[in-house]
Amino acid sequence: MAPPRASTATGLDSPAATPLAPADTDWLRHTLVVTGPSEAVARFAAAAAGAGVIPWVLDLDRMEEDWFLNLAAPPEGERAISLAGARILARRLRDAAHANHQRALARLDTDRRCPFDLQRLLPVPPAILRLGPEDPVSQGWLWAHWGTTRALRHVRALPAALDGRRKRMAELRVEFWSADWSPWPALRRLRRDWPDLTLDLRPHYDEKNDAPGEAEASEPERAMPRNRKGRGRTGTGRPAADRRAP
Template identity: 55%
Template structure:
């Protein structure tokens, strides 16, 4: 798809009645992003865009622990309960503790890591209030859809071209070229916001419907 054709589709995704396109099983779409311009401006974009690549959700997992308990205590047929009720309660609590520990780890990494070259949460941060509500809350999903154009963090973000094994990466100071997967749709709102923030740069995105 050409850049012009891609621009024709900006913001034109069809969505359910709540206005948010978030499939139960995301349709991961592969994209190329090219940012070109003055080397100093490109370097500033590169520095601003790098982050952990995760959204540091801080919602309580207490309700999830209760759901896990009921699933363990009364599993769907044809499965049968293999633990006592007390054992189900203990295991659900252990799962809750593990989930909370993972949340803390993600929050710590999100603040310090720059491993992901295109982190939407670094560029367009999810408000703290929504981070506490969690990813499944309707307000969180609505904000992500309106602000990013996708309801999940980008995945598999890599700088292109990928160098051969054992070869050093050769960076063009006037270019950032990235490949990544986005859930369900091209993140047009995020791209439009970045174009507005860096008007001196050319920021072009192209979905590759057949994958990399």
């Protein structure tokens, strides 16, 4: 049986969901355990493996201008650089962002090191990608379809713990960190798309949820400027532990 086709629904015909994303991202660790017939688990593993990158279309002009404004007129304190220096530095940041983004895009078709890539399973539609990662509509789409507003981080495969006596059964066990919330909407959709499998998501709420290191952030995401006030995410308070279980 061929693997289920990934969702292509955009949600553009309905009002965009308003993501509950605090200004300071809180990263939550999860363990996902996928069990079922060996062939079905193998198909899911092949479909889920990807580069772990969302191929956004970046508005480099806007990013450069945001960097320049933040350097030339910092929200707090006095400017520490001349206007000419701010313009030069903003251009260098733009060039670095472009180079990083191109390197990330070049990995999309060949890199399969991320064992649970939501962009492979539930891809962001092209119309949303063209809006960029900070657009409120983009954030709303991710919130409605994935349940989190950023790509998963620190995704890694864990050793299987399936009882060896269960013949013709297999298990895929992965660990990942998600931004602010658990990806319950994505899990509900995957359960519908893969009815032969059991997908068990286990959030680790009892742990201190420090943000994972930047080393495993996607290259374009590392280069993104921080949001200016009033753009992109909404909400200012840090949410309590995510209990939005399906």
